[in-house]
Amino acid sequence: MAGTDFHILCGFLGSGKTTLLLDFLALPEAADTAVLVNDVGMIDVDGVVVAGAASGMPVAMLANGCVCCSIGNELVGTVQNLLHDRSETGLPPFRRMILECSGLSRPGPIIRSLADLGAFDFRVRVLATFDAGQGGDHAAHFEEAAAQLAAAQSVVLTKLDLPDAASVADGSAAVQALNSLAVVVAEPDRPARARAAFSSRSPAPAAPVVPAAIGGLRSMRHPRIGVFLATIPPDRDWDAVTLWIEDLAARCGDRLLRVKGLVGVAGIDGAVLVQAVGTIFSPPLRMPAGVGGTPGAVVVIVQDLSATDLDEVCGPHGVTLAET
Structure with a gap:
């Protein structure tokens, strides 16, 4: 099953997930797609709607409750059954x-559940919908919305097409x-938007860090979310980098939302890509020399933690921080 894209489609309540999915299923590009739907409530309304529009595609409706917290085992079993x-x-x-x-799911625990399906070598992507008019307000008041957006690769x-x-x-x-x-898909035309959202072309794995370009957005930030740039000295060996990662995850816990960046490791040519959703770190990926920019810069997105809090765990490892 190598080569199958596994899209985790998240987004806060009412942000347009089902509409985006239905728009995609109506396209010819949706052939050979399997769909799993999880909703909160006694009746999985979204699942019924999607099943009615799937035109013979396999659709599995998961049990009542958030897949991220209550039915991880069912998710794994359902995926295995579909593949079998x-x-x-x-x-x-x-x-x-x-x-x-x-709409109340957090991506991190879902990715943890999918680790049991590692034999299938999925290409996992987190995709979040964002109501262009109300999404910022949702993220400012609901932790789930902020966690979904921070975890998303795209x-x-x-609702760009609405009056x-x-x-x-x-x-x-x-x-x-x-x-x-995140790669932002900003396409007013609904079919084009859906096509771009579920494209097989994944975003480049390098970490585009341009603090000067995003510093002007400070006033728009979520009041409880901090975005930091961690700089790792280039002479660290992999054991030292791993120790910093372990301490960072242990110190932050659920308040760690996203980590992504390139580090230079002693004795290794080229940079190593380090990335995580929550405290779930992907296997490190060695990048070819010259690809992805200068190593050493890692973006860390956290909730309810200050620069002082992060300095306590980063300082002993020689890692410096700057708030973007």
Whole structure:
């Protein structure tokens, strides 16, 4: 099953996840897609709607409750069943699988659950919808919305086609204020938006860190979320970098929302990509020499932690911090 894209589609309540998914399922590019839907409530309304529009595609509706906290085992078992049934039919692997999460889900625990499916070598992507008009307010008042946006590799601006919709520039700026690492899909045309959101072309793995460009967004930031640039000395060996990562995860716990950046490691040519959603770190990825910019800069996005708090864990490792 190598090569299957696994999209974790998240976004706060009412931000347009189901609409985006339905728009994609109506496109010819949606062929060979399996869909999993998880909603909160006694009746999985979204699952029923998606199943009715899927035109023969396999759709699995997960049990009541947030997949991130209550039914991780069911998620794994359901995915395994879908893959087994596909194999039994003699058809080629799914091109993609899409998990539409509850609006109250956090991506980190979902990724942890998917670790049990490592044998299938999925390309996992976190995709978040963002109401261009109200998304910033949601993120300012609801921790789940902030966690979803901070974890996303791609953020899709929704409701741009509605009368009196917010401008693309304002919506994009609001997203970048929370997650400067995300690729923003800002397409007013709904089919084009859906096509871009679920494209097989994943964002480049390098960490585009340009503090000067995002510093002007400070006033738009979530009052409880901090975005920091951690600089790691280039002479550290991998054991030293790992120790810093372990201490950072232990100190921050659930308040660590996102980590991504390139580090230089003693004895290794080229940079090493380090990235995490919450405290779930992906395996380090060695980058070719000259790819991804200058190593040593790592973006750290946290909630309810100050620069002083992070200095306590970073300072002993020789890692310096700057708030962007």
